[in-house]
Amino acid sequence: xxxxxxxxxxxxxxxxxxxxxxxxxxxxxxxxxxxxxxxxxxxxxxxxxxxxxxxxxxxxxxxxxxxxxxxxxxxxxxxxxxxxxxxxxxxxxxxxxxxxxxxxxxxxxxxxxxxxxxxxxxxxxxxxxxxxxxxxxxxxxxxxxxxxxxxxxxxxxxxxxxxxxxxxxxxxxxxxxxxxxxxxxxxxxxxxxxxxxxxxxxxxxxxxxxxxxxxxxxxxxxxxxxxxxxxxxxxxxxxxxxxxxxxxxxxxxxxxxxxxxxxxxxxxxxxxxxxxxxxxxxxxxxxxxxxxxxxxxxxxxxxxxxxxxxxxxxxxxxxxxxxxxxxxxxxxxxxxxxxxxxxxxxxxxxxxxxxxxxxxxxxxxxxxxxxxxxxxxxxxxxxxxxxxxxxxxxxxxxxxxxxxxxxxxxxxxxxxxxxxxxxxxxxxxxxxxxxxxxxxxxxxxxxxxxxxxxxxxxxxxxxxxxxxxxxxxxxxxxxxxxxxxxxxxxxxxxxxxxxxxxxxx
Numbered sequence: 240x241x242x243x244x245x246x247x248x249x250x251x252x253x254x255x256x257x258x259x260x261x262x263x264x265x266x267x268x269x270x271x272x273x274x275x276x277x278x279x280x281x282x283x284x285x286x287x288x289x290x291x292x293x294x295x296x297x298x299x300x301x302x303x304x305x306x307x308x309x310x311x312x313x314x315x316x317x318x319x320x321x322x323x324x325x326x327x328x329x330x331x332x333x334x335x336x337x338x339x340x341x342x343x344x345x346x347x348x349x350x351x352x353x354x355x356x357x358x359x360x361x362x363x364x365x366x367x368x369x370x371x372x373x374x375x376x377x378x379x380x381x382x383x384x385x386x387x388x389x390x391x392x393x394x395x396x397x398x399x400x401x402x403x404x405x406x407x408x409x410x411x412x413x414x415x416x417x418x419x420x421x422x423x424x425x426x427x428x429x430x431x432x433x434x435x436x437x438x439x440x441x442x443x444x445x446x447x448x449x450x451x452x453x454x455x456x457x458x459x460x461x462x463x464x465x466x467x468x469x470x471x472x473x474x475x476x477x478x479x480x481x482x483x484x485x486x487x488x489x490x491x492x493x494x495x496x497x498x499x500x501x502x503x504x505x506x507x508x509x510x511x512x513x514x515x516x517x518x519x520x521x522x523x524x525x526x527x528x529x530x531x532x533x534x535x536x537x538x539x540x541x542x543x544x545x546x547x548x549x550x551x552x553x554x555x556x557x558x559x560x561x562x563x564x565x566x567x568x569x570x571x572x573x574x575x576x577x578x579x580x581x582x583x584x585x586x587x588x589x590x591x592x593x594x595x596x597x598x599x600x601x602x603x604x605x606x607x608x609x610x611x612x613x614x615x616x617x618x619x620x621x622x623x624x625x626x627x628x629x630x631x632x633x634x635x636x637x638x639x640x641x642x643x644x645x646x647x648x649x650x651x652x653x654x655x656x657x658x659x660x661x662x663x664x665x666x667x668x669x670x671x672x673x674x675x676x677x678x679x680x681x682x683x684x685x686x687x688x689x690x691x692x693x694x695x696x697x698x699x700x701x702x703x704x705x706x707x708x709x710x711x712x713x714x715x716x717x718x719x720x721x722x723x724x725x726x727x728x729x730x731x732x733x734x735x736x737x738x739x740x741x742x743x744x
Contacts, residue, residue: 242302261394281388283384302353303351307328332350339529344382347570457718458488473509484507488503500518553589576602579595607621632668648694659695700730
């Protein structure tokens with residue numbers, strides 16, 4: 240079944256122009272049958288295109304699909320700067336509304352698209368006014384929509400027809416005959432058997448201009464094979480080229496939402512000619528807003544969008560971490576008098592793989608209590624006698640109150656390594672001690688991104704001076720093993736040390 244559902248699905252574009260119906264050559268339509276193809280569950284993915292300017296009086300994408308900034312409210316900002324949720328929701332909603340090619344997000348959560356998005360999205364030029372995969376004011380971060388059928392678990396009994404797998408209830412065209420004489424029948428798959436087969440049309444296989452006939456995937460009748468000059472005009476249908484004399488099935492809308500026609504046409508002189516109806520296609524699925532078409536099927540099928548599950552994440556001290564990210568977690572003793580910072584990893588929404596990295600000193604007589612500060616692992620001292628005029632400390636350009644502690648990124652004097660320090664401000668001066676290295680980032684990153692709540696930076700998706708896209712990977716040699724980095728949707732990369740050796744660049 241997977242071979243069927245994993246075929247690249249082509250979106251039905253109901254603007255195909257065919258020539259007027261004429262005298263057919265390869266097929267004779269005798270009955271006007273109706274074919275209904277089962278629904279297909281799909282998930283909507285997307286790939287980034289880039290950041291582009293927009294103008295209020297002349298929008299590049301002129302239809303507002305939905306304002307997710309208002310719809311999500313506070314939930315939109317819970318995982319900032321991770322905007323995966325709003326991007327995914329925008330992709331799904333745009334597709335449901337019939338905008339199947341591209342969409343853009345501006346003003347952090349406003350979803351836009353248009354019927355001519357592919358030709359207009361960049362009409363005002365590129366922009367730098369985007370962040371975290373969304374546009375700010377008057378800028379669209381644009382994405383291209385990708386439709387992925389969800390694999391269906393095949394039942395015990397299926398029907399195999401010319402290399403394609405069909406399940407119960409599927410209708411299909413079946414050729415009965417040989418390369419000299421035959422006909423097309425419409426059958427239904429039931430319990431692994433083809434049932435209710437009935438004649439649709441004969442296949443005319445006696446064209447004297449044909450050298451021979453051959454059976455090709457996706458076409459019921461055998462195809463005429465003739466000598467065609469290399470420079471002969473070709474026909475393009477759904478991005479596929481057909482040679483002079485080749486026939487194909489094409490979908491022709493009737494201007495009615497309920498029905499379309501499947502026509503058999505022949506490529507002649509670069510145009511589709513001798514087109515004639517072979518059957519009708521049912522297009523009246525209740526609640527269906529979008530149809531898709533798979534290779535080997537003329538009639539489209541209803542695409543039911545299944546929302547993609549929210550990616551797993553972990554919430555630690557008010558900050559969300561994506562699956563696979565690491566974070567510092569405070570572990571307190573039962574009496575709350577001692578504590579330690581542990582390095583942990585988010586794994587399928589669970590905080591796992593924790594190991595001790597440093598202690599938190601929570602026993603100073605000058606502290607009345609300690610408080611948790613977002614982005615800081617060890618609790619911060621609340622002085623017994625607060626001094627409003629106590630001197631503060633400036634550490635790496637940031638100002639810290641007297642008694643406050645912070646994790647600070649530091650580069651060694653010889654610039655050979657970067658590491659995290661725990662620093663504390665006391666009477667206008669600060670003292671620091673090293674807590675752990677950021678060796679992976681030093682080796683693997685050409686550009687770095689500082690993430691709130693993380694001391695070590697994350698790698699930006701740059702390698703050999705080139706910006707990479709989601710899913711792209713690169714390797715960096717580190718001693719006897721490698722560091723492997725994989726680009727994420729937000730422009731950062733997840734880098735892990737792998738034990739296998741790698742080739743030196």
